[in-house]
Amino acid sequence: MRLLVIDTATQALSVALLDDGVAVGRFHEIVGRGHAEALLPVIAALPDGGRADAIAVDVGPGSFTGVRIGIAAAKALSLAWRIPIHGYSALALTAAKAAQTHEGGLLTVTLTGGHGELFWQCFAADGLTPLTQPASTPITALAEQTGDSIFYGPGADALVTAKGIGTAVTLYPDAADYPLIAQLPPLPPTPVYGREADARPMAQGTAS
Numbered sequence: 001m002r003l004l005v006i007d008t009a010t011q012a013l014s015v016a017l018l019d020d021g022v023a024v025g026r027f028h029e030i031v032g033r034g035h036a037e038a039l040l041p042v043i044a045a046l047p048d049g050g051r052a053d054a055i056a057v058d059v060g061p062g063s064f065t066g067v068r069i070g071i072a073a074a075k076a077l078s079l080a081w082r083i084p085i086h087g088y089s090a091l092a093l094t095a096a097k098a099a100q101t102h103e104g105g106l107l108t109v110t111l112t113g114g115h116g117e118l119f120w121q122c123f124a125a126d127g128l129t130p131l132t133q134p135a136s137t138p139i140t141a142l143a144e145q146t147g148d149s150i151f152y153g154p155g156a157d158a159l160v161t162a163k164g165i166g167t168a169v170t171l172y173p174d175a176a177d178y179p180l181i182a183q184l185p186p187l188p189p190t191p192v193y194g195r196e197a198d199a200r201p202m203a204q205g206t207a208s
Contacts, residue, residue: 099127
C-alpha cells in the first residue's frame with residue numbers, strides 16, 4: 001500500500017511517499033515560511049505525482065498556519081483521489097525519532113509555539129508512550145518546571161538557553177519517519193492547536 005505523508009506543522013516542509021513503509025520519494029527541508037506555495041509542487045514532484053492509497057497528515061500542535069495548510073492540502077487530495085485520510089501528532093513523531101538515540105528515562109519533546117511559548121509533551125523512553133498531555137507553556141515557566149535533561153525538537157534550543165542547563169537536540173518532524181508511529185491510533189484530520197487561537201470572533205449581539 002502506498003501512503004502519502006504530509007508534514008507542515010513546523011518550520012520544516014516534509015513530504016514522503018511510502019510504499020509498504022519504505023520511502024520511494026521524499027522531500028524534507030527547513031523552509032521557515034512559504035509552505036503554502038511550495039507544498040503542492042513538492043507533492044507533484046514525487047513518483048506518480050504523489051498518488052497514494054491513503055494520506056497521513058500532521059495535525060499539530062505547531063504553527064497555526066502550517067497545520068491548516070497541511071490539512072487543507074491533504075483533504076483536497078483525499079477528495080480528488082477518493083482515498084482515506086488520517087492525522088498524527090507532531091510531538092509523537094518527534095518523540096519516536098528521538099527514542100532511537102535516547103539513552104533511557106524521561107523523553108521530553110518541545111516544539112516552537114507562539115507568544116514566547118513552547119508546545120511540549122513527555123514520553124517514556126520508547127518514544128511511543130505519552131506520560132503527559134500536550135501543553136503550551138511560556139518558555140521561562142517551562143524552564144522552571146523541568147530539570148537538567150536532554151530535550152528534543154525545534155524548541156529544545158530555546159528551552160535550554162532559558163534554563164542555562166541541559167542538552168538540546170534539534171529534531172524536526174520528518175514525514176519519512178512515519179513508519180515509527182504507524183502502530184499508534186490514528187487521529188482525526190482536524191487541527192490540534194495545543195492552545196486557544198490567537199484570533200477570536202467578535203461577540204454577537206453586543207449592546208450598543
